[in-house]
Amino acid sequence: MTMMQRYGAGPDQIDAMNTPALRDNFMVEGLFTPGKIVFAYSHFDRMILGGAVPTETALEFGDGAEIGTPLFFTAREMGVANLGAGGWIDVDGTRYSLANRDVLYIGRDAEKITLGSDNADNPARFYMNSVPAGVSIAHRLIRKSEAKVLELGEAARSNARSLAMYIHPEVAPSCLLLMGITDPAPGSIWNTMPPHLHERRMEAYCYFDLSEEDRVMHFMGRPENTRHLVVANGDAVLSPAWSLHMGAGTGPYAFVWGMTGENQAYGDVDPVAIKDLR
Template sequence: MEIRTAVSPRDIKAYTTERMREEFLIQDLLLPGKIKMVYSHVDRIIAGGARPAEPIALQAGKEIGADFFLQRREMGIVNIGPAGTVMVDGTEYRLEKSDGLYVSMGSKDLVFSSDDPKNPAKFYFNSCPAHAAFPTKKILKKDIKGNHLGSIQQSNERTIYKYIDPQAGAKSCQLVMGMTVLEPGNMWNSMPCHTHDRRMEVYFYFDLPENAVVFHLMGEPAETRHIVMRNEEAVISPSWSIHSGVGTASYTFIWGMCGENQNFDDMDHVPMAILK
């Protein structure tokens, strides 16, 4: 498990491209036969991925400081690849592509596996601290009523699917998680942009063509920076930072948030005039 410490917005004014990528970019999350995780000190979120050729059990390390991984945590999982199964305390949850799973705090044994070991599932997950337990729940994308937003004229026509949310999808203690799907020919996300000092966020970009990139924008509104991202990469967004991006092709991304509240619409909108 990699550790990423919290960063001041004053510090990144002097960061090189390499340093920006070291602090915020998460690569190689879906390595065959492995579970990889990055632990951020920003609201203690963990972003991780599992691509199991053979069943792989999730283990708690020293970084967690608990008897088992979800002793004081909850987790949201989305499968972005071929079908696979997540076993939670002996109960199997089979996930097709784009299906999700909320896993309750207190769940002791969690094992990832694939239907076809030669074509493994791709499980992306977020985990954050929790202080109350909510039921483990399978989330089928086809059952989620998407929120269609944007327009082709602004190159941001998209549909938002809320997987873990107090008003839609699975209920949780702290974690809010969902997926945004851009329509073909659309490139922008989260623009006009916003911040939310009450929550941090992680974006995970996927379904991006091999030779395409996303220019992910971050930083304070008047002091922005960018990180060039490729398929199946994630980026940490501290609460003081905007989080927006434009691709050279359309794409999909998973967003995960934790912090003071679970209100999806609690945003501090940034006027376009002050962006720099």
């Protein structure tokens, strides 16, 4: 298991950052490495991002040494989205089978997590978001068909999209974590429109289902002082509470969004008018 660090920065620091510095502080690359578990510890609300691609051998974790607790889940919860082919996750002896776009919620106090693929030649790709949790909530598998889907945007503005809520009070409860998947409609390229801030929550995006030659242009920063990140398939972006977040793709794509903070009110946002962006 590898644990990277992302210390982040404040809005007054991004002017001094060149492209590599922005990427080092606000992006996580290399999460999906065959045969490995890779984590990145963000100092934005202590969210941990993870990726695991089990091949011939199953992968395990559960020790908390890297985060200063007896177990990884001593004081944490997690959502795991399968972005690849069929696979399974064993939580303390209970096995859950995950098809593509199924999500497993793992509650506080789990001890040993084992991840495997049904076919090593066409493996599962597990994407993980873990945040601190103050209460124990039962583990739960949320099938793609069980997610609550919202249809948003307009084709005429190239931002029509479907937003599927998985870990959310209206679908599957958690302590602080929210998690879901957004798909732009065919012909639409923009996500998260209008852009907005949510000062009481941070967010992480993991872009996936991009072709090798396509990229997403992810915009961040203060509304009056924006920056951009060029994102490839499997890359993740950290969005602190002070930053807006929106993106446009050069081809089809999707993304997993995960949030944590003071509340789980999805509508607790401050929209930003496009005309006010700089």
